[in-house]
Amino acid sequence: MANKALALAIKLNYDKGIAEAYRTIGIGQYYLNMSEESINSYFSALTYFLKIGDERGEARVDNNIGNLYKDDDYDRSLDYFNKALAIGNRLSDKSIIASAYLNLGNFYSKKQGFNEALKYYNDSKSLFSDLKDSVNIIQSSRNIGVVYFKLNQLDLAEKLLTDANKRSKERDLNESVASIDLTLAELYIKTNQLDKAENTVAEGLIYSNIIKDKKLIRDFIYTDYELEYKRKNYLKSLGYLKEVYLRDSVDGKTNFTSQLNLFLIKNKQEAEQRINELNVQRIQYENVRFWGAATAAGLFLVVIALLVNNVKRKSNTNAQLTQLNSEVSRQKDNLDRVNHHLEEIIDERTKDLQIKNKKLSEYSSYLSHQIRGPIATLKGLMNLEKEGLVDKKECINMMDKCVSEIDEKIIEMSDMMHDSKSIL
Template sequence: MKKYLIFIFCTLFACFAYADDTKAIGKDTSSVIELNTQGFKMRLTSPEQTIADATKALDIATKIGYKRGMAESNRVIGVGYYYMDQSVKAIHNYLTALNYFIELKDLAGEGRVYNNIGNLYRNTDYDLSLEFLNKTLVILKKLNDKPITAGVYNNIGTVYYHKNSFYQALNYYNKSYDLFTELKDSVNIVQLMENKGVIYFNLHQYDKAETLLLKANKEARQLDLNETVASIDLTLAELYTAQNRFVDAEKIIEEGVVFAGMIKSDKIKSDFEYTSYQMELKRKNYEKALGYLRHIYAQDSVTFKQGTSVQIKMMEEQVKQQARQKENEILVQRQDNDRIRFWAVAVVAGLLLMLVGLLISNVKRKAKTNEQLTELNAEVSRQKDNLDRINHHLEEIIDERTKDLQIKNKKLSEYSSYLSHQIRGPIATLKGLMNLEKEGLVDQPECIKMMNKCVGEIDNKIIEMSDMLHDPVKTSL
């Protein structure tokens, strides 16, 4: 009787302890959600803060085993890296988040990640971008999620803008704008005004473009959207240059460079330099234009190398993530086996308790009970041996598939590095020199020397590409 009372007391104590732990976990879960929400809101103002907040959330979620929080934290970290132009880190976090959401069977989470990945590729690989964005739309039809739908429409519009399908882009932007207006999402409304202004600028409807862009600029400042302000200033500078409003263009460029520095975006700074080159060329300040052009050429050479490297690493990351996904599937299977073992052990423990009770009431059955326990332990050992053999076989399968993926990854790396624009920098320089030569304001021998240098660089790149495409032995430039 005394033993039974002790057992009941321990059980009640464990229940109270579990209740306290549940309260603590609930509090930590709320912290994870709050940090992720806070970080996501900072993406247009301070992407570094976005990464910092989401990383804290990830640490807490990992500590308490909150997988949904781990998934969303990885996604928000990826968003932060996207706005810092660090595509390789962004794709790594996106794919990690995607694996968690798939494991949790969270369609809404999958849709958000597919949208993020499509957005990541929208400036570099239009077909791949549309593939991911359309995956998102398929999921959204099941969920009727208006906020994500509005974001996807915006991203699809941007893809069509880059494909120079301006009216098609405007159609998607209008759909997105209507949904965000209905949702009263001021941040995304500002971005849609900017996007529509860019379209009208490309359609040479300058009055509409300027009205939208100035309104978007004003509201973006009020919301502290530094990245959006810099982007709007870039389009306004191009618009003022097209209208020969050079004083306005200079002011807006100066402002935009400041905001680009605040968000630490080298890409936007480079875009402002190119806009300055176009402005000085149109003003016939050829000396300044040539200076900008030389700097742009040097930057483009570095950017091309970095861009090619980023594309290769992104492809490598996708292949690695596929391998990790296979490993996760095997890990899930192992966890299922562990759960089976756990319940088997729990059943054995229950039987042992029953046997102890029987021993207290009937000493004569002791021998028979011990024999049963021995048989059960032997069966558990055999099951453990069988599971060990199965796990060993699964590890061999993982090794074989990993080797196969590494071979495929190497082949992908050989061909993906040639998908970018190999000779953009030299051609841009050559066109600039040709413009200066037409005006007759550049020293002809120096111009011919620089043009020969550009032609030589183009010729060398073409020869290198030809050698690589016809020599399967080579693996990289």
């Protein structure tokens, strides 16, 4: 099915579909113990996921590759699991984080770090419960049961494993059933439940043959050896041990060749991966350069547009200033003419006032002279009358005459003051 998906994705030029098809093919090859083919498929998937920048796909492949290496290269296996976990944490993706925890639990279980493994298994089970992922909840429970078996907490281990086995059968998880049966068989042998152990081994061999897992088949044969040895059926147990030895001899040669090829493929694929990563970085760099140049060009055009707009505004401003200057010049000329006319009027009025002031001064002198005569006469008459040198009646007549003369002069002066023409 995955090969059909791959062919269709290639036909459609659908990179994500190609990547996921390769990953699924790799998983199938892994379960069939085809390590060389599996690693090739995984790296092909990784190439396409990197090409399209799909970090979630990349993390899933990292988990798959970590599982492939966990039996042969612990350090490389741990490196890939941690890469997957780092991506999961960066993306806050519970599914990726939970899978990485499950795989890290498997890693530490292989390394006999059971307490560390138990921590990761419990964390993964909690996350899978949040995600309602029933299949992986079963896997986590199964692995927790195995750890408790290794820690010799047999009652708790049996309870967890039996429950996980039941739920695995309900969902046709054949690989899980076979793996659980193997641990349960060992547990029953350890607790002297030998009939249960025999039935469990028989069931486990059936499921192992269904999934064609040579390693599990070999492990069940070895468990048969342990069971018969426990029963003290030494001849029968020796037969099982011989079969295990033959399988190990054949599988050992095959595994050595496979591991050697896997090492060569691993180096080749990692070199190709580095080249692909460099190509991706080069493409990203070219994209950055392109968009940088495009942005610079855009900014340059904006600057040019602003400059042109600024020139236009300056031109309009200059035209307005020129027009305003012309208007100011015209107004200045008008003011100059008005000022000149005002100066002429002021000069004319000043001269006129000077003439009038002169005439007024002359007239004032004239009137003063005319009035002073009768007043002087009056003063003289008054002195004469005091000394008794003039007749009183005659003095009064003469004074009356002087007063009348003064009155006439004042009236004359008033008339002349109100007559501008006489002043002019």
